[in-house]
Amino acid sequence: MDMQLHDKTVLVTGAGSGIGRAIALALGEEDASVVVNDLTTEGCEESLSLLRARNVRCCAAAFDVSQLQQAKAAVKDIENAFGAIDVLVNSAAVIINNRSFMDSRPEDCEREIQVSLFGTMHCTRAVLPGMTARACGRIVNIVSDAARVGQEKEVAYSSGKGGIISFTKSLAREVGRHGITVNAVSPAATDTPLRRTLLARMSERLGAEAVAAREEKIRKAYPLRRIGQPGDTAAMVTFLASSRASHITGQIYSVNGGFAMPG
Numbered sequence: 001m002d003m004q005l006h007d008k009t010v011l012v013t014g015a016g017s018g019i020g021r022a023i024a025l026a027l028g029e030e031d032a033s034v035v036v037n038d039l040t041t042e043g044c045e046e047s048l049s050l051l052r053a054r055n056v057r058c059c060a061a062a063f064d065v066s067q068l069q070q071a072k073a074a075v076k077d078i079e080n081a082f083g084a085i086d087v088l089v090n091s092a093a094v095i096i097n098n099r100s101f102m103d104s105r106p107e108d109c110e111r112e113i114q115v116s117l118f119g120t121m122h123c124t125r126a127v128l129p130g131m132t133a134r135a136c137g138r139i140v141n142i143v144s145d146a147a148r149v150g151q152e153k154e155v156a157y158s159s160g161k162g163g164i165i166s167f168t169k170s171l172a173r174e175v176g177r178h179g180i181t182v183n184a185v186s187p188a189a190t191d192t193p194l195r196r197t198l199l200a201r202m203s204e205r206l207g208a209e210a211v212a213a214r215e216e217k218i219r220k221a222y223p224l225r226r227i228g229q230p231g232d233t234a235a236m237v238t239f240l241a242s243s244r245a246s247h248i249t250g251q252i253y254s255v256n257g258g259f260a261m262p263g
């Protein structure tokens with residue numbers, strides 16, 4: 001199916017790694033022009049090389065999504081260079097804590113929510129004037145099944161993602177009249193650097209054997225008997241970013257191998 005993205009410009013946050021990178025590559029494969037955001041230019045470099053190797057028109061936009069002025073300045077530069085931002089994918093996030101809420105540091109909780117929830121709001125705030133003026137746009141937010149079903153030891157992270165779910169639905173109601181859709185994709189456990197870092201920390205605490213046993217238990221909790229790969233989420237994002245999804249807004253789609261089946 002042609003996703004009709006070939007004349008579109010997309011901005012993907014947190015695209016220097018993991019799921020964000022897979023989304024950038026998938027949208028590039030559909031012939032979109034891709035702007036790769038991450039914290040630093042160096043952090044964008046590997047994704048840019050992969051895109052260039054596929055002849056995708058691309059560039060880096062290094063900024064911290066939790067800083068509104070940085071987001072606004074970057075969006076202005078991108079709009080000047082490419083004419084417009086047609087699709088925004090908010091994927092940047094951090095997990096600093098994996099302790100119980102009682103043992104977590106308030107400043108770590110704040111940072112997790114600043115990057116995910118406020119980062120999503122800031123980037124969205126920056127692109128909306130252009131999308132509204134052109135009466136079209138696609139916003140896709142990456143949330144998490146940790147928010148949909150709850151996740152111990154990721155309380156602040158999950159709360160930020162829960163906030164994005166509410167933001168997605170409420171904003172969809174406001175901007176639908178301007179031809180802008182707002183949806184969210186909700187992965188469950190996905191094999192990325194973020195998850196591997198969490199596993200390494202766990203391994204230091206519990207030992208490699210205990211972590212391997214836990215991983216096997218997790219795999220069996222998935223009806224499809226595997227955790228996600230970044231491309232699984234990217235496929236759903238590509239559809240929602242396309243004109244094929246023009247009558248879908250305010251929806252939250254889990255891509256989770258059946259791990260949870262929220263009503």
Ligand SMILES: NC(=O)c1ccc[n+]([C@@H]2O[C@H](COP(=O)([O-])OP(=O)(O)OC[C@H]3O[C@@H](n4cnc5c(N)ncnc54)[C@H](O)[C@@H]3O)[C@@H](O)[C@H]2O)c1
Pocket residue numbers: 013014015016017018019020037038039043063064065066090091092093094115119142143144145146186187188189190191192193194195
């Ligand atoms: N991996 C999983 O198991 C999993 C599960 C559910 C949801 N998710 C979500 O998927 C998305 C991508 O996660 P991932 O696993 O690919 O993580 P990742 O750590 O591999 O990639 C996240 C990227 O975001 C960047 N980033 C962090 N803070 C930033 C900031 N302030 N400004 C700009 N960029 C910033 C990081 O540098 C990194 O490159 C996140 O929203 C995450 O919450 C991941």
